[in-house]
Amino acid sequence: xxxxxxxxxxxxxxxxxxxAVDGLSFELEAGESLALVGESGSGKxxxxxxxxxxxxxxxxxxxxxxELAGRSVLGLKPAQWRRIRGSExxxxxxxxxxxxxxxxxxxxxxxxxxxxxxxxxxxxxxxxVIELLEAVRxxxxxxxxxxxxxxxxxxLRQRALIASAIALNPGLLIADEPTTALDATIQAQILxxxxxxxxxxxxxxxxxxxxxxxxxxxxxxxxxxxGRIVEHGPTDRVLGAPxxxxxxxxxDAVPTGRDRGERLSSSEPVRPLSFHPADPATATKAxxxxxxxxxxxxxxxxxxxxTLTAVDDVSLHLRAGQxxxLVGESGSGKTTVARxxxxxxxxxxxxxxxxxxxxxxxPERDRRSRxxxxxxxxxxxxxxxxxxxxxxxxxxxxxxxxxxxRGREHRARVTELLDAVGLPNAxxxxxxxxxxxxxxxxxxxxxxxxxxxxxxxxxxxVSALDVSVQAQVLDLLSDLQxxxxxxxxxxxxxxxxxxxxxxxxxxxxxxxxxxxxxPERLFTSPTHEYTRLLVDSAPRxxxxxxxxx
Amino acid sequence: xTATIDTQTAQPGALSHAGTRVGARPTVGEVLxxxxxxxxxxxxxxxxxxxxxxxxxxxxxxxxxxxxxxxxFGTDESGRDVFARMIYGTRPSLIIGVAATAIxxxxxxxxxxxxxxxxxxVDYAVTRVGEVLFALPGLLxxxxxxxxxxxxxxxxxxxxxxxxxxxxARIIRSQLRAVRDAPFIxxxxxxxRSRFTILRRHTLPNAIAPVFVLATLGVGQAIVWAxxxxxxxxxxxxxxxxxxxxxxxxxxxxxxxxxxxxxxxLFIVLAAAxxxxxxxxxxARTRQVQS
Numbered sequence: 001x002x003x004x005x006x007x008x009x010x011x012x013x014x015x016x017x018x019x020a021v022d023g024l025s026f027e028l029e030a031g032e033s034l035a036l037v038g039e040s041g042s043g044k045x046x047x048x049x050x051x052x053x054x055x056x057x058x059x060x061x062x063x064x065x066x067e068l069a070g071r072s073v074l075g076l077k078p079a080q081w082r083r084i085r086g087s088e089x090x091x092x093x094x095x096x097x098x099x100x101x102x103x104x105x106x107x108x109x110x111x112x113x114x115x116x117x118x119x120x121x122x123x124x125x126x127x128x129v130i131e132l133l134e135a136v137r138x139x140x141x142x143x144x145x146x147x148x149x150x151x152x153x154x155x156l157r158q159r160a161l162i163a164s165a166i167a168l169n170p171g172l173l174i175a176d177e178p179t180t181a182l183d184a185t186i187q188a189q190i191l192x193x194x195x196x197x198x199x200x201x202x203x204x205x206x207x208x209x210x211x212x213x214x215x216x217x218x219x220x221x222x223x224x225x226x227g228r229i230v231e232h233g234p235t236d237r238v239l240g241a242p243x244x245x246x247x248x249x250x251x252d253a254v255p256t257g258r259d260r261g262e263r264l265s266s267s268e269p270v271r272p273l274s275f276h277p278a279d280p281a282t283a284t285k286a287x288x289x290x291x292x293x294x295x296x297x298x299x300x301x302x303x304x305x306x307t308l309t310a311v312d313d314v315s316l317h318l319r320a321g322q323x324x325x326l327v328g329e330s331g332s333g334k335t336t337v338a339r340x341x342x343x344x345x346x347x348x349x350x351x352x353x354x355x356x357x358x359x360x361x362x363p364e365r366d367r368r369s370r371x372x373x374x375x376x377x378x379x380x381x382x383x384x385x386x387x388x389x390x391x392x393x394x395x396x397x398x399x400x401x402x403x404x405x406r407g408r409e410h411r412a413r414v415t416e417l418l419d420a421v422g423l424p425n426a427x428x429x430x431x432x433x434x435x436x437x438x439x440x441x442x443x444x445x446x447x448x449x450x451x452x453x454x455x456x457x458x459x460x461x462v463s464a465l466d467v468s469v470q471a472q473v474l475d476l477l478s479d480l481q482x483x484x485x486x487x488x489x490x491x492x493x494x495x496x497x498x499x500x501x502x503x504x505x506x507x508x509x510x511x512x513x514x515x516x517x518x519p520e521r522l523f524t525s526p527t528h529e530y531t532r533l534l535v536d537s538a539p540r541x542x543x544x545x546x547x548x549x
Numbered sequence: 550x551t552a553t554i555d556t557q558t559a560q561p562g563a564l565s566h567a568g569t570r571v572g573a574r575p576t577v578g579e580v581l582x583x584x585x586x587x588x589x590x591x592x593x594x595x596x597x598x599x600x601x602x603x604x605x606x607x608x609x610x611x612x613x614x615x616x617x618x619x620x621x622f623g624t625d626e627s628g629r630d631v632f633a634r635m636i637y638g639t640r641p642s643l644i645i646g647v648a649a650t651a652i653x654x655x656x657x658x659x660x661x662x663x664x665x666x667x668x669x670x671v672d673y674a675v676t677r678v679g680e681v682l683f684a685l686p687g688l689l690x691x692x693x694x695x696x697x698x699x700x701x702x703x704x705x706x707x708x709x710x711x712x713x714x715x716x717x718a719r720i721i722r723s724q725l726r727a728v729r730d731a732p733f734i735x736x737x738x739x740x741x742r743s744r745f746t747i748l749r750r751h752t753l754p755n756a757i758a759p760v761f762v763l764a765t766l767g768v769g770q771a772i773v774w775a776x777x778x779x780x781x782x783x784x785x786x787x788x789x790x791x792x793x794x795x796x797x798x799x800x801x802x803x804x805x806x807x808x809x810x811x812x813x814x815l816f817i818v819l820a821a822a823x824x825x826x827x828x829x830x831x832x833a834r835t836r837q838v839q840s
Contacts, residue, residue: 342739343739344735344738344739364738367741368741368743369741371739371740371741372741374739375739376736376739378732378736380732383731383732383733384732384733384735384736385733385736386733386737386750386751386755387733387755388754388755388758397740397750398740401740401741402737402740402741402742402746402750405750447740451740451741
């Protein structure tokens with residue numbers, strides 16, 4: 001179906017030329033699925049695009065062979081490409097919200113492909129659209145056909161996008177990170193749906209950074225790094241008995257099913273901070289519960305006079321030196337809980353106490369002097385830094401408790417912080433914009449630790465990171481906890497991450513905590529049906545892998 | 550006649566962390582604009598360096614001479630050297646442009662901060678008034694002000710300043726509103742910063758920086774407006790050497806002595822074009838590109 005030999009894609013020219021794909025070869029047969037796995041920048045998306053002629057201007061594609069259904073597609077003209085796209089190759093992208101026109105109904109989106117490539121009558125096309133929506137198991141297709149993408153949930157949007165990609169029965173379907181933006185339960189459904197398409201003889205090329213996700217549908221896996229395939233083989237073998245050290249490192253980085261305390265990366269453990277007051281010795285003498293939230297409730301008023309109870313009677317207890325994991329899908333109210341604990345939004349009912357003293361009920365003025373006790377790390381570190389500040393300024397500001405931005409007297413502490421989070425000293429003069437995602441999160445961690453907090457609220461701290469970078473950041477957080485005795489409230493949608501990090505886990509759904517308990521019990525024998533559903537949908541590596549590690 | 554302030558291009562991505570091309574090599578246009586502006590600044594500071602003639606010295610016998618090697622731009626009806634008058638006229642023209650922009654910015658800062666940081670009723674009132682002023686062409690607004698206060702250099706400068714203020718105020722307000730809700734402001738709150746510290750250190754600098762770049766564009770516009778008012782006899786008055794006033798004085802002789810109107814017009818265009826070009830490229834260079 002697809003035959004790629006010695007594919008090369010370069011961008012730019014002369015000394016600035018960048019090779020994105022460097023001598024890639026693979027083939028894919030009808031009814032088979034191949035997953036291209038790699039971290040950001042490995043060239044996997046560029047590979048997918050070159051098969052569709054979508055690498056864009058300024059790119060040069062060359063190959064020994066690039067054949068689609070027995071025909072070479074090298075050097076095709078735009079008009080020829082257009083005939084192939086949709087009819088012979090379908091594409092499903094990561095973010096259906098961007099890929100679908102927000103002003104048009106999904107019925108029209110899907111109908112477009114049919115109208116352009118077939119001579120069906122409008123009535124026949126409508127019947128086909130409904131048939132397609134049924135094929136992707138869209139509930140109530142007759143009704144959904146008239147809805148716009150904004151009215152659909154992420155999972156339903158992705159289904160609509162897949163329906164439009166398979167409208168013409170293409171022999172090859174390329175799915176580029178099709179489930180990355182989705183919750184675990186939805187992700188499992190979409191992956192199963194994609195896997196089911198294979199039975200009609202469609203070849204599936206799946207692009208993903210997530211090893212555990214591809215294991216669910218792919219027959220074969222090709223691991224990419226820096227534009228090359230480093231390992232290629234049947235899914236069971238690659239995930240179960242990896243040959244290449246890079247594949248091994250990627251698999252080791254996956255926190256799913258790894259015990260608490262087990263290291264995920266090969267980074268060096270950190271040294272304690274000289275100025276940090278909360279060392280493990282004092283932590284044991286501190287009050288057992290450092291942060292307590294009791295009966296937190298938050299209601300938002302929506303338009304049309306309706307209200308939404310985002311958080312409903314949530315109680316949490318965080319103990320000194322421990323990690324409390326808060327897990328739930330998008331919209332479950334996790335971040336609203338974090339905001340109330342951070343004192344950024346006042347609860348409608350219930351209260352928060354910090355080290356036994358009232359916190360949420362006192363005015364901000366009285367909270368301010370105790371703010372250094374409570375740090376925060378956010379999902380998107382970049383937007384949490386003032387764009388005008390360099391790394392040094394960000395950290396000096398935090399270390400000096402806001403009294404100076406460039407003070408010399410704080411240099412030593414900033415150096416110590418950079419060292420503790422594993423950032424080279426040379427980066428201190430840079431702006432966060434010019435750092436990688438992992439480096440930015442390290443700066444964010446350093447900033448959170450700078451005032452010497454006892455508690456750090458981590459809101460999805462690793463969900464925007466590649467798996468190997470995620471492993472390093474998780475290890476760093478664990479090391480810092482060991483060295484400093486800080487407590488974490490660890491919020492994540494990723495079960496594997498939460499299980500790896502937490503001493504105690506609370507599962508949230510629709511603003512309520514449905515189940516709490518130690519991670520082992522919660523994930524091996526969940527009592528609440530929702531927890532069971534979450535655990536069942538969580539992507540995991542092949543059982544074979546667990547035996548080898 | 551008017552160089553409009555582009556309120557649209559000032560907005561997008563103003564908050565995002567940005568890749569700027571501040572360090573990129575200057576283009577030919579930028580070099581030309583900077584050279585022209587530098588010459589104008591020299592003319593404004595030390596006009597005697599550029600011309601040996603006195604701009605006010607009357608010499609009736611030499612009236613209406615065509616441009617020559619001695620009198621590059623010719624002489625006017627009183628025999629005064631037009632080039633000298635152009636050079637000496639740079640100072641009042643530039644000062645009016647810069648001062649008017651400064652007045653506009655200060656007014657806009659006050660109004661923009663009231664609207665952007667104040668309580669909702671204040672924001673509502675300021676914004677509505679701003680919208681009414683926005684509906685009137687800037688020059689008309691300046692004319693209304695002069696009608697009330699009477700003509701003169703000072704009043705026409707203030708008039709132009711007032712006329713430009715609503716545009717800047719609107720941008721400052723929307724910038725402040727956007728920055729106020731930015732995650733890094735929340736992060737500063739979590740770090741325990743007081744509202745005042747956050748305002749001083751994070752909100753204001755991020756909100757206002759783009760407006761100063763925009764003001765460079767505004768100087769060109771203000772020069773044109775100030776010259777327009779002088780032309781109408783509402784600003785600087787003859788015999789003072791000011792471009793707009795000279796243009797008006799030369800109007801009587803437009804059929805016989807073209808140099809009396811062409812050169813002042815050219816200088817107005819040159820000053821406005823150069824500062825607009827510089828403003829545009831400054832804007833492009835600091836334009837914050839979504840990363």
